[in-house]
Amino acid sequence: MKKHNFSAGPSILPQPVFEQAAQAVLNYNNSGLSILEISHRSPAFVAIMEEANQLVRDLLGIGSDYEVLFLTGGASTQFFMSALNLLGDKQTAAYIDTGSWSAKAIKEAQRYGNVEVVASSKDANYNYIPKEYAVPDGSRFLHITSNNTIFGTQYRELPDTRVPIIADMSSDIFSRPIDIERYGMIYAGAQKNLGPSGTTLVILHKEMLNQTGRSIPTMLDYNTHINKKSAFNTPPVYPIYVCMLTLRWLIDQGGVAVMEHRNEEKANLLYEEIDNNILFEGTTITQDRSRMNVTFVLKNKELEEAFLDKCERAGIVGIKGHRSVGGFRASIYNAMPRESVEVLVDLMKDFTAKNA
Numbered sequence: 001m002k003k004h005n006f007s008a009g010p011s012i013l014p015q016p017v018f019e020q021a022a023q024a025v026l027n028y029n030n031s032g033l034s035i036l037e038i039s040h041r042s043p044a045f046v047a048i049m050e051e052a053n054q055l056v057r058d059l060l061g062i063g064s065d066y067e068v069l070f071l072t073g074g075a076s077t078q079f080f081m082s083a084l085n086l087l088g089d090k091q092t093a094a095y096i097d098t099g100s101w102s103a104k105a106i107k108e109a110q111r112y113g114n115v116e117v118v119a120s121s122k123d124a125n126y127n128y129i130p131k132e133y134a135v136p137d138g139s140r141f142l143h144i145t146s147n148n149t150i151f152g153t154q155y156r157e158l159p160d161t162r163v164p165i166i167a168d169m170s171s172d173i174f175s176r177p178i179d180i181e182r183y184g185m186i187y188a189g190a191q192k193n194l195g196p197s198g199t200t201l202v203i204l205h206k207e208m209l210n211q212t213g214r215s216i217p218t219m220l221d222y223n224t225h226i227n228k229k230s231a232f233n234t235p236p237v238y239p240i241y242v243c244m245l246t247l248r249w250l251i252d253q254g255g256v257a258v259m260e261h262r263n264e265e266k267a268n269l270l271y272e273e274i275d276n277n278i279l280f281e282g283t284t285i286t287q288d289r290s291r292m293n294v295t296f297v298l299k300n301k302e303l304e305e306a307f308l309d310k311c312e313r314a315g316i317v318g319i320k321g322h323r324s325v326g327g328f329r330a331s332i333y334n335a336m337p338r339e340s341v342e343v344l345v346d347l348m349k350d351f352t353a354k355n356a
């Protein structure tokens with residue numbers, strides 16, 4: 001039986017994507033070849049890469065002033081690659097620290113230029129998004145983590161600044177419409193809301209490039225991948241193919257505005273239960289709650305094992321919280337059906353009826 005997978009990542013993908021991806025391993029498009037054995041220079045794969053690129057543009061309304069790349073090394077490589085390419089030795093960039101991923105991005109950027117951490121919510125174990133801060137004029141960019149996968153917070157509104165924003169959107173890309181003009185760069189590891197692990201989506205405004213005067217190793221230079229359409233070396237053919245299938249699925253569903261509506265409904269359903277159920281409570285401030293990663297705890301920690309057992313028996317997996325928050329985390333990405341959230345909510349009600 002298919003499980004209800006609340007894992008933070010790698011995570012659930014749409015069922016039709018799993019089915020098409022499985023078929024392509026055996027026989028891609030009736031070619032008599034597996035997707036795993038075709039050349040990255042073949043017309044078949046060049047078409048996949050082009051379609052994936054175009055679907056990203058269509059879904060987010062991205063024009064020709066931006067480059068769209070599928071790279072490797074995960075979002076973690078973008079922590080340093082963005083600063084290496086976009087922040088000169090004597091230049092300043094602003095960063096907001098909203099969790100472990102932000103902190104890692106800050107640490108890496110400090111190798112390359114002057115990093116100003118303009119706000120942090122570390123003082124409250126990252127349970128909110130800072131609101132009051134100033135971004136220094138002349139900053140090359142302001143880096144944010146749009147959704148904090150571990151701590152369960154998410155920006156509802158973008159920071160009030162004219163500086164181009166760089167956003168790590170690993171865990172909420174394509175979950176809602178974005179105002180692309182505000183961004184100098186967006187990056188996202190595929191394995192949360194887009195596809196399997198193995199590729200990282202990078203969206204980059206052309207004017208961000210070539211301002212540092214720095215010599216950059218070929219593979220780490222965005223220009224290399226722009227000039228070779230993300231195929232300077234062998235790209236991750238299969239992960240990019242599965243991303244393309246997910247992007248098609250997103251278009252079929254009606255795009256990111258439809259996703260936003262569904263994600264809001266799913267998140268409200270679960271947060272309502274957390275707020276109304278006397279045994280549970282949320283870990284973040286209400287205003288900044290993530291619609292992707294819902295973090296919550298049992299007020300009585302002694303019941304945790306019993307709750308996890310009950311989840312396991314109901315086919316609910318991946319719900320144990322990250323060690324830095326504890327309790328539980330339900331990741332309810334685009335592909336998570338509302339029915340699975342209902343199963344979890346009913347289970348919480350039943351647990352409380354028996355244990356309160």
Ligand SMILES: *Cc1c(COP(=O)(O)O)cnc(C)c1O
Nearest residue numbers: 074075076101149168170171189
């Ligand atoms: C998972 C995650 C990362 C790390 O991604 P990798 O692809 O494993 O490097 C970075 N940022 C955020 C917000 C994440 O959720």
